[in-house]
Amino acid sequence: MAVYKKVGLGLLKVIIILGGVLLFTVGLFGWMANFGIASYYQMILGFAVLVAEVIREDAVKLGVHKGQFSGMMDIGSWGWFVLCSVLPIPGILFYLFQRPKYVSAETASGTVECPFCKEPIKAGAIKCRWCGSEIPPVEASV
Numbered sequence: 813m814a815v816y817k818k819v820g821l822g823l824l825k826v827i828i829i830l831g832g833v834l835l836f837t838v839g840l841f842g843w844m845a846n847f848g849i850a851s852y853y854q855m856i857l858g859f860a861v862l863v864a865e866v867i868r869e870d871a872v873k874l875g876v877h878k879g880q881f882s883g884m885m886d887i888g889s890w891g892w893f894v895l896c897s898v899l900p901i902p903g904i905l906f907y908l909f910q911r912p913k914y915v916s917a918e919t920a921s922g923t924v925e926c927p928f929c930k931e932p933i934k935a936g937a938i939k940c941r942w943c944g945s946e947i948p949p950v951e952a953s954v
């Protein structure tokens with residue numbers, strides 16, 4: 813099961829990145845061809861999607877998930893993706909503000925979520941004991 817999930821997430825990532833690049837490129841050409849303000853927004857949206865994907869991957873690495881904190885910032889990694897796509901600048905600022913909390917939560921609990929199979933593994937582990945995936949190292953400082 814874990815393998816299918818991994819392939820699915822990898823495919824989703826490719827689709828997101830291609831979608832972002834396509835939106836940006838079409839918007840850029842539209843802007844140069846004077847298609848107006850809609851092309852400008854399209855460019856921004858395409859760029860925001862790419863940035864949001866970087867944020868989402870960082871959140872996944874940190875083991876961000878719903879139920880971690882109380883309050884409106886408890887939205888999980890996909891929540892951050894949507895927020896940063898729709899409202900890139902406040903979304904990114906919120907994330908940077910929230911990130912140290914996620915890092916300390918992970919250190920405090922001693923376990924993190926495997927980014928591939930979502931099973932709990934020890935913080936600092938380099939290989940998942942459930943699915944055998946190599947875990948990318950997480951930076952402790954911002």
Ligand SMILES: [Zn+2]
Nearest residue numbers: 926929940943
């Ligand atoms: Zn795993």
